Amino acid sequence: MNRSFIARNPSVLIFLSILALFTLVVTVLSEGFGVGLISTSFVKVLGKTLCLCLIAIAMDLIWGYTGILSLGHFAFFGLGGYMIGMWLMYERTRQIVVSSLSEGVLPPTPEEISAGIGNQIFGVVGSSDFPLIWAFADSLVLQLAFVVLIPGILALVFGWLAFRSRVTGVYLSILTQAMTLGLSLYLFQNASGLRGNNGLSGLQNLPGITAPQSVVSLWFFWASALALGLGYLMVAWVVSGKFGSVIRGIRDNEARVRFLGYSVETYKLAVFTLTACISGIAGALYYPQAGIINPAEVAPIASIYLAVWVAIGGRGRLYGAVIGTAFVSLVSSWFTGGQAPDVPLGFYTVKWVDWWLVLLGLSFVLVTLYAPNGIGGLVDLLKRKRKETDQ
Numbered sequence: 001m002n003r004s005f006i007a008r009n010p011s012v013l014i015f016l017s018i019l020a021l022f023t024l025v026v027t028v029l030s031e032g033f034g035v036g037l038i039s040t041s042f043v044k045v046l047g048k049t050l051c052l053c054l055i056a057i058a059m060d061l062i063w064g065y066t067g068i069l070s071l072g073h074f075a076f077f078g079l080g081g082y083m084i085g086m087w088l089m090y091e092r093t094r095q096i097v098v099s100s101l102s103e104g105v106l107p108p109t110p111e112e113i114s115a116g117i118g119n120q121i122f123g124v125v126g127s128s129d130f131p132l133i134w135a136f137a138d139s140l141v142l143q144l145a146f147v148v149l150i151p152g153i154l155a156l157v158f159g160w161l162a163f164r165s166r167v168t169g170v171y172l173s174i175l176t177q178a179m180t181l182g183l184s185l186y187l188f189q190n191a192s193g194l195r196g197n198n199g200l201s202g203l204q205n206l207p208g209i210t211a212p213q214s215v216v217s218l219w220f221f222w223a224s225a226l227a228l229g230l231g232y233l234m235v236a237w238v239v240s241g242k243f244g245s246v247i248r249g250i251r252d253n254e255a256r257v258r259f260l261g262y263s264v265e266t267y268k269l270a271v272f273t274l275t276a277c278i279s280g281i282a283g284a285l286y287y288p289q290a291g292i293i294n295p296a297e298v299a300p301i302a303s304i305y306l307a308v309w310v311a312i313g314g315r316g317r318l319y320g321a322v323i324g325t326a327f328v329s330l331v332s333s334w335f336t337g338g339q340a341p342d343v344p345l346g347f348y349t350v351k352w353v354d355w356w357l358v359l360l361g362l363s364f365v366l367v368t369l370y371a372p373n374g375i376g377g378l379v380d381l382l383k384r385k386r387k388e389t390d391q
């Protein structure tokens with residue numbers, strides 16, 4: 001008798017139930033709902049954390065299940081943010097320009113509106129002309145499609161070139177890092193058409209929406225929770241079937257899987273492209289809550305942090321990736337936000353804002369050496385003890 005997917009994977013139902021309960025509790029306690037025990041700024045922090053958990057799931061699929069240590073997935077994350085950020089910035093600026101020009105005697109012409117928008121957006125880089133990549137910035141539908149298509153196409157082209165050449169191991173990791181660095185350096189240039197180092201700002205303001213930020217932050221929090229739930233469900237379904245068995249085989253012994261007749265490159269390319277699309281969606285939800293995106297967000301160090309989060313949580317376990325990312329993200333916000341009290345030692349005062357990255361790096365080393373299964377390994381330990389008790 002064939003059991004259902006949920007029956008074969010009870011952890012999925014447990015995760016979705018916890019996520020739903022967490023979303024409900026945060027909603028009820030938020031300022032937007034009226035209780036006010038959780039501030040709007042912290043709701044945004046939680047929403048961004050959920051987005052980071054979503055890209056962590058993608059990272060776990062490509063690294064934990066397929067064995068490809070990608071150091072470039074934050075490039076896809078940033079591209080998703082840029083795609084939606086273009087529409088948000090264009091439409092918000094258009095409304096401001098139209099409102100300003102409408103104060104005159106004659107209604108503004110389309111040329112005047114376009115020139116005004118160009119001056120407002122690109123004046124900071126000494127230009128007023130719209131680059132070609134902004135051709136569809138006025139269309140929400142197309143920009144939402146680009147959130148998935150642009151990261152997906154980049155991953156498809158890069159992956160096809162890399163995997164058909166059978167680049168593996170550390171060399172592939174270096175290539176993905178080089179791709180990220182190249183994209184970051186390109187975005188830093190004013191000629192990129194994305195305002196260079198200034199990036200895109202004001203993304204927290206939804207065009208045409210007069211609701212306060214306390215309410216808008218809840219909307220994005222709900223969207224982030226929904227995306228995480230659907231992403232977790234989809235990836236869990238992918239790894240539970242034959243496809244999941246093949247990619248785990250590629251991780252453990254690629255040569256043997258190829259000898260059995262499977263197209264290893266095709267499976268790798270499919271996973272690489274799928275995870276890039278998931279990362280783009282996560283970025284599109286993250287940066288409107290952050291309010292700004294610039295090329296520094298796409299720098300290689302961000303992808304390295306992502307690998308650290310997944311390793312601390314426990315790679316090869318979707319819930320481990322989520323636990324590790326949520327834990328590190330929230331602890332990082334506490335340390336770097338100045339909430340952690342300084343520790344005076346007499347001769348020196350430990351300021352956690354300065355020492356947080358050292359602490360994170362040390363945690364990664366300790367987990368790698370002494371707890372390779374990460375935080376998720378504790379869940380496995382509890383499962384084994386429960387089975388022993390039942391027997």
